[in-house]
Amino acid sequence: MRSIIWEKGKLKLIDQTRLPLHVEYIECCDFHAVAEAIKNMKVRGAPAIGAAAAYGMVLGALAFEGNEKGAFRAHMNRVAEVLKQTRPTAVNLFWAVNRMLRKIEELSGREVPEIKQRLLEEAHAIYQEDLEMNRRIGQLGNQVVPPKAGILTHCNAGALATAGYGTALGVVRAAHEAGKEIHVWADETRPLLQGARLTVWELMQDNIPVTLITDSMAGYVMRQKKIDLVIVGADRIAANGDVANKIGTYGLAVLAKEHGIPFYVAAPFSTVDLALDSGNEIPIEERDCEEVRCIYGQRVVPEEVEVYNPAFDVTPHHLITAIITDRGIARPPYRETLAQLAQYDQDDNSGRKEK
Numbered sequence: 078m079r080s081i082i083w084e085k086g087k088l089k090l091i092d093q094t095r096l097p098l099h100v101e102y103i104e105c106c107d108f109h110a111v112a113e114a115i116k117n118m119k120v121r122g123a124p125a126i127g128a129a130a131a132y133g134m135v136l137g138a139l140a141f142e143g144n145e146k147g148a149f150r151a152h153m154n155r156v157a158e159v160l161k162q163t164r165p166t167a168v169n170l171f172w173a174v175n176r177m178l179r180k181i182e183e184l185s186g187r188e189v190p191e192i193k194q195r196l197l198e199e200a201h202a203i204y205q206e207d208l209e210m211n212r213r214i215g216q217l218g219n220q221v222v223p224p225k226a227g228i229l230t231h232c233n234a235g236a237l238a239t240a241g242y243g244t245a246l247g248v249v250r251a252a253h254e255a256g257k258e259i260h261v262w263a264d265e266t267r268p269l270l271q272g273a274r275l276t277v278w279e280l281m282q283d284n285i286p287v288t289l290i291t292d293s294m295a296g297y298v299m300r301q302k303k304i305d306l307v308i309v310g311a312d313r314i315a316a317n318g319d320v321a322n323k324i325g326t327y328g329l330a331v332l333a334k335e336h337g338i339p340f341y342v343a344a345p346f347s348t349v350d351l352a353l354d355s356g357n358e359i360p361i362e363e364r365d366c367e368e369v370r371c372i373y374g375q376r377v378v379p380e381e382v383e384v385y386n387p388a389f390d391v392t393p394h395h396l397i398t399a400i401i402t403d404r405g406i407a408r409p410p411y412r413e414t415l416a417q418l419a420q421y422d423q424d425d426n427s428g429r430k431e432k
């Protein structure tokens with residue numbers, strides 16, 4: 078099952094708002110449709126948002142008529158702005174769109190039809206690299222998973238949230254494939270239930286043992302010694318190792334500390350934003366209050382109750398045991414270890430502010 082498919086000049090996205098009850102793809106024929114799909118979370122998860130936005134840039138390029146390069150560049154800057162306005166927290170969105178813009182700059186000597194073709198190749202590369210990075214994250218992360226581990230995860234950092242295999246769930250998959258007989262505990266992850274709807278569905282498809290709990294049960298389950306480690310994904314990682322991830326992650330990290338349980342973050346290095354000194358600078362998305370008032374479109378609270386709906390929180394670095402990236406495992410002090418990993422590719426993410 079793939080969440081993102083490029084087919085016959087269109088982008089097909091599995092509709093993650095309908096899973097697991099309905100397994101359906103939507104077709105995006107233009108970049109506005111891609112932007113809407115990101116905003117409405119039909120495609121979600123930081124790396125998947127990045128890959129979808131890259132294909133959104135391709136659809137934007139294909140819609141341009143004519144051969145005038147200045148007009149093409151101006152048009153692509155407008156396309157980029159529309160895509161960047163969708164969701165503010167996951168840095169992979171800005172990273173991918175900026176990479177596509179840089180490609181256009183690089184090709185400034187070429188004609189528009191060739192640039193369009195090369196942009197499609199770049200989007201395919203972003204997608205393919207993500208898949209490979211997740212496999213590497215899985216291999217590296219497997220080292221920290223003891224046999225028969227109980228693993229708690231939050232939200233969905235799996236195949237659906239990426240080009241495939243997953244980040245946090247990539248580690249889970251690698252440990253399962255290594256025969257470690259792990260057992261996953263999945264938080265349901267209110268308000269939009271990515272854990273209950275997506276993580277559980279994904280793991281059950283791969284026959285990986287999983288138990289669903291509500292978010293409020295995590296502390297009790299830890300106290301019962303059912304959890305050996307926590308592993309989550311990330312939407313943005315600051316230079317000091319503070320991590321923005323789905324709302325509720327911070328609470329889990331505090332609970333893990335109290336119970337002496339290691340707390341891991343798994344993410345491709347493209348999620349690291351070295352331009353941000355600390356998590357205080359990470360923009361946190363606030364979403365529509367109806368997401369909290371309703372479950373599956375059904376209102377469950379008194380009408381018009383006041384609601385606060387931040388979609389992410391920031392886990393301070395001192396609560397994080399290690400950050401597992403495709404370039405290696407970073408351990409405290411993160412300012413140094415993340416900076417070292419950045420050296421592996423000077424052209425990529427080396428302190429460039431992504432916004």
Ligand SMILES: CSC[C@@H](O)[C@@H](O)C(=O)COP(=O)(O)O
Nearest residue numbers: 121122123234238310311322323
């Ligand atoms: C590999 S996905 C990493 C994160 O993007 C994931 O943990 C998460 O918080 C997703 O949030 P979402 O709001 O569902 O896009």
